[in-house]
Amino acid sequence: MRRRGVSLAAALLFSFPAGLLFMAAQGPPTANEDEQFNGRWDIKTSEERSRAWWLEIENAGTPTPKGKFITAFSGDLNGIEEISIKNGTLRFGWTRQEHPSPGAELVVRKLVYTAKLVNGKLQGAFEVEGSNQPLEWTGVRAPMIKDTDDGTWQEGMPIELFNGENMTGWVSWDGREPVGWSVKDGALASTGRGQDIVTQQKFWNFKLHVQFRLAQHSNSGVALRNRYEVQILDDYGRPPNAHSAGALYSRIAPSENASKPASEWETYDIRLVGRQVTVVFNGKKVIEKGVIDGLTAMAHDADEGKPGGIALQGDHGPVEFRKITITPLMH
Template identity: 60%
Template sequence: MTRLVFIPSFLVLGSLLAAGPGFNGRWDITVKGEPRNRAWWLGIEGAGTPHPKGSFISAFGGALNPIEEISVHGNQLTFGFRHDGRHLVYKATLAGGRLQGIFEEDGKQKLTFTGVRAPVIRDKEDGTWKKASPVDLFNGRDMSGWKPLIPNLPLGWKVENGVLVNTPKANNLITDRKFWNFELDAEFRVGPHSNSGIGLRGRYEVQILEDYGRPPDAHSNGALYSRIVPSVNASKPAGEWQTYHIRLVGRTVTVALNGRKIIDKGEIDGLTAIAVDPNEGEPGPLILQGDHGSVEFRKLVLTPLTH
């Protein structure tokens, strides 16, 4: 004899809601087959409630995009965007505390991805860090210690008269070595309407932009791109040499532009769009962005910080 077992609807609803909160939090995402070797980042709040919300890097524009469409049904999170006539949809399930997902564009699968929870980084800017011996990342003669981010694309960089110079739409450069906590001193120059950046640990971009005289915003010269707005615009006009002094300890970043502190112990919530290394709890490389406008560097000195 077959017995029918009826499960009360409130128990079914409860089990679905119980699965939802597992998506909450910050996620570092590795993408299989991403053509630019980029990593993604996802932040979710309110999963398991009627009104989940979130933000994502990088759907389009290289910015921190507020999620436009989002739903959680049982063990599946679906979110998406409509941009330039395209429908971008991301679907993920939870398995063993990890995200397993696919990305679709206009209903066609494009990529697969996995996500892990962003780690708690316990290193704090507490005055106990000591400077080790500085590392000269650019020797003024050649590109020793650097490699192209995407090996099968043209390099687009050269050394001229002791200066590292790109041609617009060049490859991004990435260091052979990886670093954790450090100070970075850089001297750079950009032309009119130009745009570049320095990727810290291969994850967090300090923006380089020709924006003399404009009000600061999340994409200004010296911003932690799309995340931390500089307190002032300290930029020089196009064609003049400028300086950065950047200090990174754990998730805390301080930026001085042309001798003026514009970010003071800002807390980094997560990856920016330059990210190629999603493993936030580990050392990472330095990136020089060359795939936008023209930029020159004549000094890149990194000083590790140790206890």
Template identity: 50%
Template sequence: MGKPIQLFNGKDLSGWKATGKTNQWVVKNGILTSPQSGSNLVSEQKFEDFKLHVEFKIPAGSNSGVYLRGRYEVQIEDSPKDAHPNAVLFAGVYGFLAANEMMNKGAGEWQTFDITLVGRLVTVVANGKTVISNQEIPGITGGALDSREAEPGPLYFQGDHGPVEFRKVVVTPAIK
């Protein structure tokens, strides 16, 4: 793996751009915050194969996601802890791959994803537990920026389904 890249500096939106008409994203006390529904936030840097570490928190009833290469959404959602996992709940690759176990800590708690993406093969570790292991994503998920799967792409945070906060975003690119 290459050198880790801190994509969020804890101070401002440097390296990121909002999509849509209104940017609601702000940085408060070192936390990247979308206080209400609005624009998505897209990284200026693009990545091919990588490991991502992201820390996030959502309030009750909220919904977000992190898009890998801008094409594959890993779901951030206030899913019930006792829900049977499926591909539209917490840590699922939206519409395609379900987590094998519900590892959602619940609303208002800081949570982590450690995601490895190589080609279309994805591993998702949610709150320290591997919930998707080296499975192939069959195609782009809804909300994808484009369908050019062979090309590098940005990370993006869904900001149009309710409040969400991020405090750490580290990408470690693969060395080719």
């Protein structure tokens, strides 16, 4: 995952469905009621093919609320620049200066998110200020997941997710036929302009073995439960960070960069139990029982408390996968 070439404001300004109604508040909310905004929220939008978002709010009910936010449009876990809670309405966003097109004058745009609490959910809207084209969204509290990788989980029967011959068992992330992918020389290959694809089968706790090969300067990812991306990136020899190969994208940095040069086959051995993830990258353990706080920008499935598929990213450069094996873990 990385930032896309099209700016967030430019990409969204002309694409949102119109219309949003909020339920009326029953009198001015108290500070205690404002505290109900605190916590982590998994978000779905009204746009049919949109990815999931994630929001964390702290210090609601005080003069200094703060928050963090993830959307697919920027890709990163961003600290919120501007945030307020007034009369029962959460309002946050960013101010951006950008050139809409090469050579165009600099334009200042405000990206505005608002929400109210309705029956325990966030009912909200997003728009580029002045566009009058809001995108509706709904946030539910992220679930508490009690499973931990405590050594008590038993391995089930391994399942081959790719048969080496065709794309049986895989669909585009929106459930349609995959675009931009093919099977070549026993490998599942994306041209670099393919959609993200996901298994039709869904899983909860598991071990996952994946072999992959990148073209030079390419970028991809494996999304666990179709929510949590382990980054794939051509960054051989660079210092590790939260966007490096082997990272839980924008959330957990690997302890080292274990990448091989582009065009060589590489391996991930990943273990996911509850919110704890362990990543072994080309035989080196780079994340050990790291705690996943929430969704990453590759997430298409916001229902964190349910099993999810294994997704592969296909729109950031040529990439191939082979030998994709999952082993369910159970008590």
